[in-house]
Amino acid sequence: MGSYRLVRLMLICIGFSVLFFTSSCEQPIEKAGTINTSSQGEKKATKGGGYHVPLPNSPTTLDPAYVQDQYGTAVVQQLFDGLVRFDPYLLVLPALAETWQVEEKGKSYRFTLQKNAHFHNGDKVTAEDVIFSLSRLLRVTPSPATLPHLLKIRGAKAYHDHQTEVVAGLQAIDDHTVLIQLEEPHAPFLTALGMYQAKIVPKTEVLKSEEDFGRNPVGSGPFRFVTWEPDNRIQLERFPDYFAGEALLDEVEYKIYPGVGINQILADFQKGELDEMLVFGNIRNELSSLKDLQWFHRPALSLLFYGLNVDHPNLDNPELRRKLSAAIDREKLQNEVYGGQFEPAERILPPGMPGVSREDNRVGSVANGAVGLMLSNTALEEGNSDVLSVEIVSASKSAFAQAELNYVRQVWAELGIDLTIKYITDWSRFEAYINSDKVQIYRYAWFADMPDPDSFFYPLFASSSPANFMGFKDEKVNRLLLSARGESDPAERTVMYREIEELIMESTPIIPLIYLSVDRVYTSHVQGARPSALGAHYMPLHRVWIKNDTPTQ
Numbered sequence: 047m048g049s050y051r052l053v054r055l056m057l058i059c060i061g062f063s064v065l066f067f068t069s070s071c072e073q074p075i076e077k078a079g080t081i082n083t084s085s086q087g088e089k090k091a092t093k094g095g096g097y098h099v100p101l102p103n104s105p106t107t108l109d110p111a112y113v114q115d116q117y118g119t120a121v122v123q124q125l126f127d128g129l130v131r132f133d134p135y136l137l138v139l140p141a142l143a144e145t146w147q148v149e150e151k152g153k154s155y156r157f158t159l160q161k162n163a164h165f166h167n168g169d170k171v172t173a174e175d176v177i178f179s180l181s182r183l184l185r186v187t188p189s190p191a192t193l194p195h196l197l198k199i200r201g202a203k204a205y206h207d208h209q210t211e212v213v214a215g216l217q218a219i220d221d222h223t224v225l226i227q228l229e230e231p232h233a234p235f236l237t238a239l240g241m242y243q244a245k246i247v248p249k250t251e252v253l254k255s256e257e258d259f260g261r262n263p264v265g266s267g268p269f270r271f272v273t274w275e276p277d278n279r280i281q282l283e284r285f286p287d288y289f290a291g292e293a294l295l296d297e298v299e300y301k302i303y304p305g306v307g308i309n310q311i312l313a314d315f316q317k318g319e320l321d322e323m324l325v326f327g328n329i330r331n332e333l334s335s336l337k338d339l340q341w342f343h344r345p346a347l348s349l350l351f352y353g354l355n356v357d358h359p360n361l362d363n364p365e366l367r368r369k370l371s372a373a374i375d376r377e378k379l380q381n382e383v384y385g386g387q388f389e390p391a392e393r394i395l396p397p398g399m400p401g402v403s404r405e406d407n408r409v410g411s412v413a414n415g416a417v418g419l420m421l422s423n424t425a426l427e428e429g430n431s432d433v434l435s436v437e438i439v440s441a442s443k444s445a446f447a448q449a450e451l452n453y454v455r456q457v458w459a460e461l462g463i464d465l466t467i468k469y470i471t472d473w474s475r476f477e478a479y480i481n482s483d484k485v486q487i488y489r490y491a492w493f494a495d496m497p498d499p500d501s502f503f504y505p506l507f508a509s510s511s512p513a514n515f516m517g518f519k520d521e522k523v524n525r526l527l528l529s530a531r532g533e534s535d536p537a538e539r540t541v542m543y544r545e546i547e548e549l550i551m552e553s554t555p556i557i558p559l560i561y562l563s564v565d566r567v568y569t570s571h572v573q574g575a576r577p578s579a580l581g582a583h584y585m586p587l588h589r590v591w592i593k594n595d596t597p598t599q
Contacts, residue, residue: 091573095592096297098320100311104277104302107260109252110245111179111186119242120583121280121300125166126245126265129157129176129224130236131586134576136400136497138236142171142246142266142289143224152231152534159222163289165248166270173218178249180226181205181213191495195238200227231532233539234498241496242584268293268588277304294574294591321572321592322582325565330387338570345389345397345561347494347579349502352438352557357517358486360436367554373457380560383449387565391558394506394547395499398579400536402499439468440489441476447489450559480515488515491562497580499543503527507550516555523549 105118110126113119129143140146143157163171183190184197184206197203201214215227228235238244251264263271268290269282280300284293301320303311308324312332315323323329325341333339354361354370361367376390395402436458440447455465470476480488494501504527505513509520523546530542550556566582568575574590 090593091294091589091591092594093292093294093591094296095594096299097295097572097587097590097592098299098301099322100314100320100324101280101300101302102308102311102324104304105280108263108271108274108280109256109260110242110247111183111190112188112260113242114188116581116583121282122242122245122263122265123267123584123586124269124282124298124588125263125267125271126242126247127163127267128239128241128244128246130240132240132497132578132580132584134578136398136578136580138240141240142176146236148236148534150227152233152532153228155226155228155236156219157224157226159224160289161222163266164287165251165266166264166285167248167251168287169248169250170221171246171248171266172221173224174221175249176224176246177213177216177218178252179246180216180244182247182252183243184213190243192238192241192243195232195235196244198228198230198232198235200229231534233531233533234496234500237496237498268586269295269298272297277302288588290588293588295587298587315567318569321569322575323567324582325567329567330385330565333567340568340570340572340575342564342566342568342575342577342582343387344564344577344579346564346581347396347399347497347501348491348562349391349394349396350489350491350559350562351391351394352559353480353488353490353516354555354557355483355485355487355515355517356553356555357483360434360486364553367557369461370458370463371554371557373461374454374557374559375457376559379450379453383446383453384560388560388563391561394550394556394558395502395543396494396561396579399494399499399502400497433462433464435464435466436486437466437468438487438489439470439476439479439485441469441471441473442489443469443471451489485515490515493562494580499539500527500531503543503546503550504531506556507546518550518553518555520549520553 099120101117101120103115103117105113105115105121107113108118108121108125110122113122127141129141129146130138131141133139142160142163144160145158147156148154149156157176159171159173159176165171180196180199183192184202197206199213199215201210201212204210205213215229217225217227219225246266247259248264252259261274266289268285268288270285272281272283274280279302282298284296286292301314308329311320311323312329314320316336323333354367356362356367376392380386380388380390389397438451438454440451451467455467458465470479479485480490492502492506505511507514507516507518507523508527509518509524526542526546526549530539530546533539533542564577564579564581566575566577571593572590573593575585577585
């Protein structure tokens with residue numbers, strides 16, 4: 047599935063240096079040196095100038111239906127709009143849909159489109175374009191991350207399976223009204239429409255040549271496509287007829303660095319050729335001496351964790367699994383290994399996820415007295431040994447990963463655990479290994495497809511999920527996951543997900559370690575930059591502007 051492939055790409059990035067990116071009621075967590083966005087009011091905003099962004103690799107396409115990487119996502123966010131969008135705190139806001147009504151107790155959504163919305167070719171955005179765009183997602187290969195949610199539309203599965211040629215639940219009431227009917231209430235559906243794959247494309251342009259559309263995209267966003275020089279740059283310019291008002295920037299240039307040429311990116315940023323810079327590894331130290339830079343840090347909707355195969359005879363004891371988790375000092379880990387850059391994770395859902403409070407992420411229910419005790423005979427009964435041999439496998443052999451795993455080996459040794467660390471850096475081999483009976487513990491990172499708790503709990507813990515490598519099975523959790531998807535009351539959904547999390551943490555098939563983060567540094571003249579917890583590549587540049595420090599005469 048699309049979301050799984052995107053996680054793979056991000057995990058590979060974590061493999062070389064812990065690269066950060068990229069479904070809110072809570073304000074972003076800001077630390078010393080971060081951007082104070084409240085001071086960047088629009089009263090002083092001025093038009094003009096260009097914005098220069100590094101892309102650590104070349105996109106494969108700019109067609110939102112086929113994008114599978116963060117590089118294409120960054121560009122798509124500027125070229126296209128969906129029916130809805132997210133604000134920096136991940137609240138769902140209108141975009142091409144001016145308004146919407148939820149009917150039939152959550153089974154129907156009636157969208158009224160912006161009447162002055164146009165594509166970059168001058169055509170109006172119509173209900174027919176919306177129906178075409180959403181129907182198209184049901185048949186594209188590879189499947190997009192939004193597919194499981196779109197399949198909730200009435201008749202979507204039949205269309206997906208080529209049994210019909212129209213989706214029964216997608217209806218154009220008139221040119222500016224779309225009615226979407228679901229098979230059953232599905233609370234994450236509206237949020238899924240805000241994801242980049244669900245951007246609306248012009249039917250006439252795509253039908254001319256779908257392959258060419260990915261190289262010469264036509265959207266309805268604040269910027270329009272100009273040129274794409276492979277492995278060099280992508281150029282965009284302001285779209286003057288944007289329905290939400292003209293962008294402040296004249297142009298946006300994405301400079302491509304094939305193969306993640308991070309040293310060259312850093313050099314170009316230091317020379318003033320780029321307006322923003324990724325922050326990871328030694329980048330923070332390299333830039334710490336420079337003045338007038340703006341630093342931005344916030345937890346991402348992501349989790350670095352250890353997954354435990356609960357069916358393996360070494361790990362089938364929940365008491366043992368809880369002791370393994372409790373023995374790890376997350377504060378020490380993130381300070382000594384990760385330089386204090388991340389948030390320690392005692393729970394599953396990251397801060398910034400809608401419905402999650404700061405208190406939700408504190409220490410779990412495992413008693414402190416469990417830490418440091420030798421394991422019970424029940425846990426060690428195999429071979430009547432005082433030492434239990436356990437293996438952990440990692441796809442990353444970075445300095446960060448090695449330091450972290452060596453620390454864990456030391457603290458688990460105090461519990462009577464002999465930890466063997468196995469590195470499989472080839473992703474296909476790693477994927478096959480963690481999907482086999484051989485795996486005991488695996489190191490993994492999960493990035494939410496969308497700002498909704500379902501995007502964590504269902505893929506990782508539903509019994510039928512292909513990403514549930516832990517072998518975790520709990521019928522009550524399965525029932526609650528399905529019930530939460532159909533619950534339209536946000537408060538009730540929050541209660542359900544808290545119960546789901548408690549049940550999972552009690553069984554402990556997972557050992558949360560840290561919440562990864564969105565870290566960027568901007569030059570002093572950049573104003574209005576507000577990355578969300580989905581990652582800096584999700585940030586629209588519509589209201590970003592360049593401060594001109596040249597004094598007027």
